[in-house]
Amino acid sequence: MHAQNQSLLDALNACIAACEHCATACLQEEDVKMMAHCISLDRDCADICALTARLIARGSEHGQHxxxxxxxxxxxxxxxxxxxxxMQHCKECAEACRRCEEACRASMAA
Structure with a gap:
């Protein structure tokens, strides 16, 4: 596997973990309703990252799409x-998402 793909997969997997952790932690917050949009985006992000990682890992032509x-x-x-x-979990998730976004954009440009 190319180093670039491994770097992308690492960023995708870190983002999945951060988003899953964030969503779970948000559900434990006092005002869960206030965190509903965050939880929804966490779940969407983890899902799209997981699908992207699987397609990239197996070299699917659709991964790039x-x-x-x-x-x-x-x-x-x-x-x-x-x-x-x-909230620490949101801070860590934001950082992981930004790194993953950069890795996806870098891979698109390559």
């Missing part, structure tokens, strides 16, 4: 979580 959508969802999730950086 998902990179743009994956980058867009990662950006949206990172922006939302970035509004809640007083």
């Amino acid at each position: 998902l990179l743009r959508e994956c980058a867009e969802v990662c950006k949206a999730c990172g922006d939302e979580c970035g509004q809640h950086t007083h």
Whole structure:
């Protein structure tokens, strides 16, 4: 596997883990309703990253098609979580989403 693909897969997998953790932690917050949009984006982001990772890992010609959508969802999730950086789980998720967005965009450009 090319080093670039491994770097992308690492970013995708880190983003999945951060988003899953964030969604679970948001469900434990006092005002869960306030976190509904964040939870929804966390779930969407984890799902698109997981699908993208699977297609990239197996060398599917369709993996490249998902990179743009994956980058867009990662950006949206990172922006939302970035509004809640007083919560450690949201801060970590925003950082992982931004790294993943950058990795997707770099892979698209390559």
